[in-house]
Amino acid sequence: MNNVFVICEVDEGKIADVSLELMTKGRSLANQLKCKLEALVLGHNLKGIEKELYPYGADVIHIGDDERLDPYTTLPHTSVIVDLFKKEEPQIALLGASTFGRDLGPRVSSALQSGLTADCTSLEIGPHEDKKAGKTYENLLYQIRPAFGGNIVATIINPDCRPQMATVREGVMKKEIFDATYKGKVNKIDVDAILKPEDLVVKVIERHMEKSKVNIKNSSIIVSGGYGVGSKENFDLLFELAEVLGAEVGASRAAVDAGFAEHERQIGQTGVTVRPKLYIACGISGQIQHTAGMEESSMIIAINNDPNAPINKIADYAITGDVGEVVPKLIKFYKQNTK
Amino acid sequence: MGLNVIVLAKQVPDTRNVGKDAMKADGTVNRAALPAIFNPEDLNALEQALRLKDKYPGTTITILTMGPGRAADIIREGLYRGADNGYLLTDRAFAGSDTLATSYALSCALKKMSKIDLIIAGRQAIDGDTAQVGPQVAEKLGLPQVTYAEEVISAEGGSITIKRRLERGVETVEMPLPGVITVNASAPECRPRNAKLLMKFKHARTITERQGEAEDYIDLTADRPYLNIEEWSVNDIESDMNWLGLSGSPTKVKKIENVVFQAKEAKHLTPADEEIDELMKELIANHTIG
Numbered sequence: 001m002n003n004v005f006v007i008c009e010v011d012e013g014k015i016a017d018v019s020l021e022l023m024t025k026g027r028s029l030a031n032q033l034k035c036k037l038e039a040l041v042l043g044h045n046l047k048g049i050e051k052e053l054y055p056y057g058a059d060v061i062h063i064g065d066d067e068r069l070d071p072y073t074t075l076p077h078t079s080v081i082v083d084l085f086k087k088e089e090p091q092i093a094l095l096g097a098s099t100f101g102r103d104l105g106p107r108v109s110s111a112l113q114s115g116l117t118a119d120c121t122s123l124e125i126g127p128h129e130d131k132k133a134g135k136t137y138e139n140l141l142y143q144i145r146p147a148f149g150g151n152i153v154a155t156i157i158n159p160d161c162r163p164q165m166a167t168v169r170e171g172v173m174k175k176e177i178f179d180a181t182y183k184g185k186v187n188k189i190d191v192d193a194i195l196k197p198e199d200l201v202v203k204v205i206e207r208h209m210e211k212s213k214v215n216i217k218n219s220s221i222i223v224s225g226g227y228g229v230g231s232k233e234n235f236d237l238l239f240e241l242a243e244v245l246g247a248e249v250g251a252s253r254a255a256v257d258a259g260f261a262e263h264e265r266q267i268g269q270t271g272v273t274v275r276p277k278l279y280i281a282c283g284i285s286g287q288i289q290h291t292a293g294m295e296e297s298s299m300i301i302a303i304n305n306d307p308n309a310p311i312n313k314i315a316d317y318a319i320t321g322d323v324g325e326v327v328p329k330l331i332k333f334y335k336q337n338t339k
Numbered sequence: 340m341g342l343n344v345i346v347l348a349k350q351v352p353d354t355r356n357v358g359k360d361a362m363k364a365d366g367t368v369n370r371a372a373l374p375a376i377f378n379p380e381d382l383n384a385l386e387q388a389l390r391l392k393d394k395y396p397g398t399t400i401t402i403l404t405m406g407p408g409r410a411a412d413i414i415r416e417g418l419y420r421g422a423d424n425g426y427l428l429t430d431r432a433f434a435g436s437d438t439l440a441t442s443y444a445l446s447c448a449l450k451k452m453s454k455i456d457l458i459i460a461g462r463q464a465i466d467g468d469t470a471q472v473g474p475q476v477a478e479k480l481g482l483p484q485v486t487y488a489e490e491v492i493s494a495e496g497g498s499i500t501i502k503r504r505l506e507r508g509v510e511t512v513e514m515p516l517p518g519v520i521t522v523n524a525s526a527p528e529c530r531p532r533n534a535k536l537l538m539k540f541k542h543a544r545t546i547t548e549r550q551g552e553a554e555d556y557i558d559l560t561a562d563r564p565y566l567n568i569e570e571w572s573v574n575d576i577e578s579d580m581n582w583l584g585l586s587g588s589p590t591k592v593k594k595i596e597n598v599v600f601q602a603k604e605a606k607h608l609t610p611a612d613e614e615i616d617e618l619m620k621e622l623i624a625n626h627t628i629g
């Protein structure tokens with residue numbers, strides 16, 4: 001009872017990265033609160049899935065394995081989770097801010113009338129004093145999130161309703177094995193006893209999922225391009241630089257919107273969050289929604305023809321010049337110096 | 340066969356292009372300087388409704404918005420683009436609502452409306468940025484939901500077929516009506532204002548707005564009822580006050596910090612060969628690259 005729960009997402013038969021990242025966060029919250037960490041996995045053909053979760057410190061893994069839970073649709077997943085949460089009364093429930101989590105989370109929170117905070121960038125435990133009501137609270141979840149297009153950061157709390165629910169985007173938390181030999185127990189959910197015919201009214205007719213080819217999140221060097229790169233052809237220059245440096249290519253939203261790069265390369269508030277060793281920003285102005293996804297890079301090099309571009313404020317090196325001139329020189333002098 | 344479609348639309352401050360003039364001296368955003376606009380994805384939602392109206396004659400589109408009095412602006416904007424009528428839900432009792440209290444108030448208003456076939460919301464509002472209201476309204480009404488819709492393919496025989504845009508692919512789903520869908524920015528843009536409709540609805544007003552205006556406008560609605568924008572307060576919907584506004588909101592804002600654009604010392608370089616050569620040597624020497 002009153003434990004920390006992570007609602008896990010299954011992606012091609014494996015636990016999604018964002019869920020493992022939340023398991024790591026959930027483990028540290030559970031340690032702080034001196035309670036257990038529990039995972040919840042719903043889907044079909046999940047045999048052995050618990051083995052992926054134990055090393056992240058799962059004490060209990062609730063598994064609902066039923067063909068009606070795969071592919072994902074909102075209503076059956078909601079019914080199973082609401083049923084379980086009414087019995088288990090978690091104090092905290094976390095899920096990924098993916099299309100899955102952002103479809104499911106609000107539905108579950110509405111059914112339980114428990115608050116939900118979207119897109120948290122940090123989760124902490126702390127006290128709260130409600131002076132008006134003369135009440136004090138210990139150990140609340142501080143759900144810290146940007147809002148207002150990234151121009152403000154709000155700390156949201158959920159004093160009275162449980163669970164305290166929050167979604168977090170992929171790449172925001174760090175995934176880390178807690179203990180490779182950790183063992184918890186499995187609770188098999190009797191899905192059949194919960195689902196009703198009205199849960200199954202939405203039917204998936206067709207599905208085309210593309211396997212992600214791009215792996216910017218795990219790349220230690222990122223060459224990123226913005227609208228200032230100018231064209232899809234000029235983006236090839238960035239790919240060339242990335243190739244010689246062993247880097248991945250990222251993009252700003254303006255570059256993605258303009259069709260210079262694929263959506264999965266988008267970095268920022270509505271793309272992925274990255275923290276590479278080196279981030280080379282080419283023709284990117286450095287709007288807050290972009291920098292929110294890359295400002296924790298260890299080193300930032302900005303290439304921009306505007307010496308006052310905001311990106312220069314967070315850069316370690318600001319090269320004032322044309323992308324088309326600077327990038328080939330980076331390639332040239334890198335090659336010269338590593339020969 | 341015509342459908343009765345409701346579009347949920349929110350008036351939002353334009354947070355997308357916070358220009359220099361909207362920045363205060365301390366580097367934070369001056370919200371008052373941002374124009375109030377029709378939430379962008381709600382325009383995508385409206386376009387999907389308009390396409391249904393094109394395809395299925397007899398379809399009516401009603402805009403529902405909750406907000407302060409000036410939110411009537413976006414109802415007019417909707418009328419100029421082809422919606423048939425609108426409701427403004429406005430009351431102090433709704434102030435301070437989180438997404439659950441917002442969804443509850445909207446769902447109470449929706450229950451007061453005559454037989455609804457389809458509710459279309461935007462995926463996400465650009466100020467609160469949560470994307471929670473659509474699914475929560477659906478749950479409060481006990482209706483099925485389809486989020487991330489990009490295209491309504493058909494709405495016939497009591498069910499609707501929708502193409503969804505997910506992170507890594509597309510999905511086609513079928514949902515029985517009535518139901519709720521939320522529409523993505525990747526869906527087609529909304530058509531512009533129609534000149535005839537602009538003329539027709541230019542003087543559409545809520546009762547509060549009419550009270551503040553000259554007599555002749557009040558007279559206008561007597562023979563042109565379509566110029567009346569319905570205004571509902573908390574007394575016009577059946578609701579439990581404990582679920583509304585601040586007291587009906589499980590989430591509380593404990594603290595708000597404005598993001599300050601801090602300057603850090605950058606080394607400024609030019610594209611000169613020596614400087615780039617030097618930079619590369621430095622990066623290789625400290626093992627950042629190579």
Ligand SMILES: Cc1cc2nc3c(=O)[nH]c(=O)nc-3n(C[C@H](O)[C@H](O)[C@H](O)COP(=O)(O)OP(=O)(O)OC[C@H]3O[C@@H](n4cnc5c(N)ncnc54)[C@H](O)[C@@H]3O)c2cc1C
Pocket residue numbers: 115116117118145147148152154156347348349378380381403404405406436437438439441445459460461462463464465466467468469470471472473590592595
């Ligand atoms: C800094 C800050 C942070 C916040 N964080 C949270 C949070 O984490 N959790 C939370 O529960 N609340 C939060 N809120 C409150 C939330 O912004 C409001 O409840 C808001 O009214 C609705 O949420 P949204 O703007 O995110 O809308 P979304 O859920 O993003 O809106 C989705 C769609 O619902 C429809 N819709 C939304 N609002 C209305 C409306 N008023 N009228 C008609 N249609 C509408 C529109 O179609 C819209 O496109 C926060 C508020 C602030 C100021």
Ligand SMILES: Cc1cc2nc3c(=O)[nH]c(=O)nc-3n(C[C@H](O)[C@H](O)[C@H](O)COP(=O)(O)OP(=O)(O)OC[C@H]3O[C@@H](n4cnc5c(N)ncnc54)[C@H](O)[C@@H]3O)c2cc1C
Pocket residue numbers: 149225226227228229230251252253254255266267268269270271272282283284285286287288289290293303304305306309321322323324354355356465
């Ligand atoms: C809710 C919300 C979420 C968002 N999420 C994201 C997100 O996740 N990621 C994101 O990136 N954006 C996001 N944005 C958009 C963001 O606000 C900016 O619009 C976007 O980051 C701008 O991209 P850009 O820097 O490539 O383009 P611009 O702002 O147009 O900048 C182009 C830059 O290139 C420079 N330039 C031009 N030509 C050259 C040249 N030849 N050589 C060198 N430099 C040149 C210019 O000086 C300029 O600085 C979001 C916005 C909102 C409202």
